Amino acid sequence: MTSNIYDFSTLTGQIHTWLSGLMSPGWVTFTEFVLVGLVFLLAYALLGLFLVYAERKVCAFMQNRVGPNRVGKWGIIQTIADLIKLLLKELIPIRKSDPFLFNLAPFIVIICSFLAMAAIPYAKGLQAIDFNIGVFYVMAVSSLSVVGILLAGWSSNSKYSLIGAMRSGAQIVSYELSVGLSLLSIIVFAGTMQLSGIVESQANGWWIFKGHIPAVISFIIFLIASTAEINRGPFDLAEAESELTAGFHTEYSGIKFAFFFLAEYMNMFIVSAIAATVFLGGWMPLHIGNWEGFNQIMDYIPSIIWFIGKTFFVIWVIMWFKWTFPRLRIDQLLTLEWKYLLPISLFNIILIAFIVLMGWHF
Amino acid sequence: MFYLFSGIILICSLLTITTRRILRAAVYLLCVLLSTAGLYFMLKYQFMAAVQLTLYAGGIVVLIIFSILLTHHITHRFKHPDLVKLIMGVGAALVGAGLVFATIFSNSFQPASVQELPVDMTVIGTQLLSTEKNGYVLPFELISILLLAAMIAAIVIAKKEKNKNTEI
Numbered sequence: 001m002t003s004n005i006y007d008f009s010t011l012t013g014q015i016h017t018w019l020s021g022l023m024s025p026g027w028v029t030f031t032e033f034v035l036v037g038l039v040f041l042l043a044y045a046l047l048g049l050f051l052v053y054a055e056r057k058v059c060a061f062m063q064n065r066v067g068p069n070r071v072g073k074w075g076i077i078q079t080i081a082d083l084i085k086l087l088l089k090e091l092i093p094i095r096k097s098d099p100f101l102f103n104l105a106p107f108i109v110i111i112c113s114f115l116a117m118a119a120i121p122y123a124k125g126l127q128a129i130d131f132n133i134g135v136f137y138v139m140a141v142s143s144l145s146v147v148g149i150l151l152a153g154w155s156s157n158s159k160y161s162l163i164g165a166m167r168s169g170a171q172i173v174s175y176e177l178s179v180g181l182s183l184l185s186i187i188v189f190a191g192t193m194q195l196s197g198i199v200e201s202q203a204n205g206w207w208i209f210k211g212h213i214p215a216v217i218s219f220i221i222f223l224i225a226s227t228a229e230i231n232r233g234p235f236d237l238a239e240a241e242s243e244l245t246a247g248f249h250t251e252y253s254g255i256k257f258a259f260f261f262l263a264e265y266m267n268m269f270i271v272s273a274i275a276a277t278v279f280l281g282g283w284m285p286l287h288i289g290n291w292e293g294f295n296q297i298m299d300y301i302p303s304i305i306w307f308i309g310k311t312f313f314v315i316w317v318i319m320w321f322k323w324t325f326p327r328l329r330i331d332q333l334l335t336l337e338w339k340y341l342l343p344i345s346l347f348n349i350i351l352i353a354f355i356v357l358m359g360w361h362f
Numbered sequence: 363m364f365y366l367f368s369g370i371i372l373i374c375s376l377l378t379i380t381t382r383r384i385l386r387a388a389v390y391l392l393c394v395l396l397s398t399a400g401l402y403f404m405l406k407y408q409f410m411a412a413v414q415l416t417l418y419a420g421g422i423v424v425l426i427i428f429s430i431l432l433t434h435h436i437t438h439r440f441k442h443p444d445l446v447k448l449i450m451g452v453g454a455a456l457v458g459a460g461l462v463f464a465t466i467f468s469n470s471f472q473p474a475s476v477q478e479l480p481v482d483m484t485v486i487g488t489q490l491l492s493t494e495k496n497g498y499v500l501p502f503e504l505i506s507i508l509l510l511a512a513m514i515a516a517i518v519i520a521k522k523e524k525n526k527n528t529e530i
Contacts, residue, residue, distance in 0.1 A: 136409070151427070166428075
């Protein structure tokens with residue numbers, strides 16, 4: 001199929017040749033590292049700010065309120081003002097805490113989300129690293145962030161923090177299984193773990209449409225389990241405000257609290273990006289089988305807009321979850337995972353393997 | 363990069379055994395495992411690196427930290443070990459290190475002339491389940507059965523004995 005989607009690798013290739021004309025290969029690599037790092041940092045900060053703003057607006061509209069509307073047009077600068085306020089706050093050292101681990105914990109959490117961001121394909125040819133085990137890599141890296149949460153809870157030397165960290169640990173460790181199994185089902189369909197390969201395999205239709213009902217089931221399981229994994233409502237037991245003040249980051253202030261806050265929102269973005277990539281085709285436009293004309297028209301929309309659109313759709317669904325359902329109790333939470341989601345997803349995988357063996361999918 | 367990673371591994375391994383706070387030891391251990399994963403990435407063996415991250419860093423260290431959280435208090439410190447135990451431990455470690463070094467130095471390493479093989483997931487998967495020569499199907503099944511037995515045993519141990527009184 002001829003495709004006229006703009007390939008970002010031509011742009012990066014041009015930058016590379018331009019830099020190579022200016023300096024020696026070693027410096028070219030170094031400059032490119034710095035450039036990619038800067039782009040990621042900038043994107044990270046801006047996305048984080050925007051997500052906080054979006055969360056407040058979405059929450060407001062769900063509850064029939066207006067939301068932030070004083071600073072700037074539609075309150076759009078509100079989060080920037082909040083950020084400046086957070087940066088100016090005092091960093092309070094906690095007596096009888098473990099200062100080394102206390103200061104280390106926010107960095108572990110934020111580094112993990114950075115590592116995961118590196119492997120996501122943002123648009124055609126726009127991906128920092130394309131591992132041949134992409135999905136597995138993202139899962140491995142995001143499973144590390146629980147270490148940061150546990151350390152934060154322990155080193156604060158506070159009962160609220162410790163209980164929050166324990167809950168969060170139990171929750172993340174158990175829901176990781178369902179996330180992995182639901183991603184595995186699409187890997188079985190696509191036959192590859194490479195994220196770009198998975199996107200390419202959806203050129204004639206997204207997996208959620210091509211994979212019949214099992215794909216829809218695993219999409220729903222992925223949404224539930226990943227919402228739990230990023231500690232968001234209705235699974236936000238780790239920081240249940242009414243019971244634990246703020247859970248594992250009760251004792252943090254200023255920029256360290258901002259790190260936790262930012263990492264939480266960026267984890268939401270990463271989870272949504274993975275959902276969009278694996279189930280909804282990533283940057284691949286909406287293609288239907290052999291309808292060449294329709295596919296050509298869809299190709300005119302740039303791939304990065306497709307990606308952002310799908311990702312923000314999933315983010316909106318996750319926010320919708322949070323403001324619709326009441327919070328679960330810890331035993332209900334673990335029952336949901338171990339007695340319902342896990343058996344369903346195991347059965348689902350067997351079903352999908354059968355479908356793939358018989359060649360029933362498109 | 364190699365020296366950076368191996369430096370981190372060496373320093374953190376030393377710190378793991380010399381620190382007196384148990385959770386810090388776990389964190390240093392985590393650093394060691396992460397740097398090992400970094401070495402695998404440098405070897406372009408991404409599958410191994412990801413397995414290292416998920417299993418050791420994401421699984422085992424989290425379990426260790428979890429059990430520390432359940433059993434220890436933050437003010438807890440280990441006592442310094444006895445002199446006799448210390449000497450015996452250091453001696454055993456030295457003997458082990460001597461053996462390893464003797465083996466390494468007696469072997470003359472040659473740079474590999476074989477072409478680099480792409481480590482593909484499908485290759486690993488088919489190799490694991492192949493019944494032909496160099497196939498790993500028998501160890502794979504054995505390990506699966508062992509794991510199953512371990513899981514069933516864990517469930518039996520963790521199971522509450524609800525009807526104990528009614529049966530007697």
